Amino acid sequence: MDMKRRKLLLLVMVQQILFTNLVLLYLLIRRRPRMVARRHRATLNTPVTYNMTQRINAQFCHLNMIIDAGDVQCLLNLRMNRNAFGRLCYLLMHIGGLTDSRYVRVQEKVAMFLSVLAHHKKNRVTSHDYMRSGQTVSAHFHEVMRALLKLYTLLLVKPTPVDETCDSEPWKWFEGCLGALDGTHIGVHVRARDKAKYRTRKGTIAVNVLGVCDRNMNFIYTLTGWEGSAADARVLRDALTRDDAFKVPRGCYYLCDNGYANVDGFLTPYRRVRYHRDAWGNRASAPQDHKELFNWRHSQARNIIERLFGLLKKRWAILRSPSFFPLHVQNQIILACILLHNFIRNQIPDDPLEEYDEQVGSPIHDTHNEYISSLESSNEWVNWRDQITRRSFRVIMDSVATSGSGTARCNKPDKTRRSWSGREEDELIQSLKDITTKGWKSENGFKAGYLTLLENAMHTTLPGTNIRGNPHINSKIHVWKKTYSSLVTLLSKSGVGWNDTDNTIDATDETWESIVKHDPTMRAMRHKQWTHFNDWAEIFGNDRATGEQSKTFETALQQVLNLGEEVPHGDFLGENRTYIPFDGVDDSISETHTPTSKTNAGASSKS
Known part of the structure; x- marks a missing residue:
């Protein structure tokens, strides 16, 4: 009996011990994740010390x-x-x-x-x-x-004209030439309301950069900040009339394409004649007359600016895609890349990024005191181009007519022209405002079908009128846009204001003579009343290029410094420009x- 009781008590004790161990194990398992989490939190809250x-x-x-x-x-x-x-x-x-x-x-x-x-x-x-x-x-x-x-005064290059001792192809055919110029688009980020002005003809948002270079692919002058919708010729006109103007000495010139006018100081190729390289094809398609030969040599020489823009964007990736800096900083970055390009060209003669380099002579620099300040066409300049063209094509000189002019055009009456009365213009302005408020105007301009809508509105308010959407209304809107752009450019000049009472341009005689000297097309705009200027600003103001953000090196430096510091000159290091x-x-x-x-x-x- 005692043996059975002892065995029973021993069994009970073993069961209690096993039960107690199981309970302790269970509690330990539940507590471990909490301990690990507590240690992890303690580790995160511990301040990290750096050496x-x-x-x-x-x-x-x-x-x-x-x-x-x-x-x-x-x-x-x-x-x-x-x-x-x-x-x-x-x-x-x-x-x-x-x-x-x-x-x-x-x-x-x-x-x-x-x-x-x-x-x-x-x-x-x-x-x-x-x-x-x-x-x-x-x-x-x-x-x-x-x-x-x-x-910038140290790194920008002073051009030297081609003289008679130059033997480099094709520059030896362009005596007096300083280099080439052209415009390029560089993508930027702008506010949504300004995208219409900066949208190019290819649909990208960009600024129009005017670049001028010499024969060694060094920049001479740069103007950036103009909206992408602005034409190249308009940017060049602004560069010539600014306070820090682009100076072209009399007797010298730059090569440019047909996006510019063939005027004093700017030599363009012949129109409606083969020009670009892809138009020449293989070697069998040689120039057939003096004009084609001139265009071929002009294309070979002017290609220097195209190569320069390609090399600039290849070197600096920030110019190949829009950056997220403010717009004025993006313009300063463009100017900084141009200065660094000139510095690298000077310090590294064998540029590893350049595919090939032309060997040029070292012409003598001439000092000029008179500069070209406007874009005015002249018969003397056209005749001079014909003379150098025939001089370089002596073989067929006798077979070309002395005048070199084309077939005269017959003066046919223009059926698209009509005179607009004041009431018709007022009704068209009101109709444009109405369709603008109704959402017919996007950042790319008016939507398709707006001319029909305007024509119907004009026929409703003016019964019996013969105004048509195309060409009458379309032509009128085009003229208004062009006039508004000219007025905005004129008002941005120093010393020019606006008279709200008479709706006229307000400027002193001295200021006006200076403006007309640089741009003769502005002469007739002073005393004329522009009664629709405020209406044009309401309709076209957000999609017309004004050049308010345009900058040269001097204006960009003034904006960056915002101080009266003296800008260092580049001649203090000596004439040889040893850095x-x-x-x-x-x-x-x-x-x-x-x-x-x-x-x-x-x-x-x-x-």
């Missing part, structure tokens, strides 16, 4: 990997070799006023700036690559660009400094 010395060393190691790895890596990342990079830093410090900050040296600032332009890197990508904050990257980007724009007195890469580029031991280059430059 500033290690971080600075890592930043300098990244910069040295780009610069000290060799010229190949430096060219791929910064678009220039180590020698040119050192010279650029020297210029920016001693002329542009760029200095070291507390933790960022000049070399790193310039490297970040060039990296953004060369590869169109966003702010976050650059801050990750260089281990800097986004605010630091943005501040130093604008600091370097401000210093670079101060060098840097040292040879080779600056040794300070490859050194690693801490904030306490680095040399303050800015302080040394000021002393």
